[in-house]
Amino acid sequence: MISVEGVSRRYDDGARGVVRVLDGVSLQIAAGDFVAIVGRSGSGKSTLLHVLGGLDTGFTGEVTVAGTKLAALSDVARSRFRNESVGFVFQSFHLVQGLSALENVLLPAAFAATEGGGEAQAHEALRRVGLGEKAARLPAQLSGGERQRVAIARALFNRPKVLLCDEPTGNLDAQTADEVIALFQALNAEGLTIVAVTHEDRLRQAARRVLTLSDGRVA
Secondary structure: OEEEEEEEEEEEOHHHOEEEEEEEEEEEEOOOOEEEEEOOOOOOHHHHHHHHOOOOOOEEEEEEEOOEEHHHOOHHHHHHHHHHOEEEEEOOOOOOOOOOHHHHHOHHHHHOOOHHHHHHHHHHHHHHOOOHHHOOOOHHHOOHHHHHHHHHHHHHOOOOOEEEEEOOOOOOOHHHHHHHHHHHHHHHHOOOEEEEEOOOHHHHHHOOEEEEEEOOEEO
16 A cells, blocks of 8 residues: 655755754555554654655655655645545644535535536545534634534545544543544544544553654664
């Protein structure tokens, strides 16, 4: 499902000069796996996730996700890849406050042709995360855990092959985090490949496999 071969990522940090965030990373993630990526702050975890999702294009090396070689993609093809093949879940939900839960889940439909406008598909995504009865509520009317579930439903809208999560429980209390983690486990049991960057032990323990990054390398 995911193949990373010799990937490096450098930034010009002004006074500090060139900083190597990823340093020759190689790894393989099989379809249906649930992988937690851990490591100290600054170890390159989020950068690696952004590379896998086609958000960061300034890397060297070879990355293949769901059969697509990312380095060879045009801007248009990369946007299509992000919309159709991967789903993103972030720590800070990124919901549009003036839109209902259903309308937030429907946002990916604005970037791709979806049969019937996608409303039935969005309702199904909300039901899948346990929010079928709250489709009309605004984000302000939902708890933190419910807002994250809406974000997960939005990530699932286009039925992605891979779900990429960056500290998905970082803004949640322990009980709510456990509920979201249980949802990830259920989705993974259905066959969805999940890669999650985390600093939390409960999410690390829920994963099937743990990769540790240290100074931009797989430790």
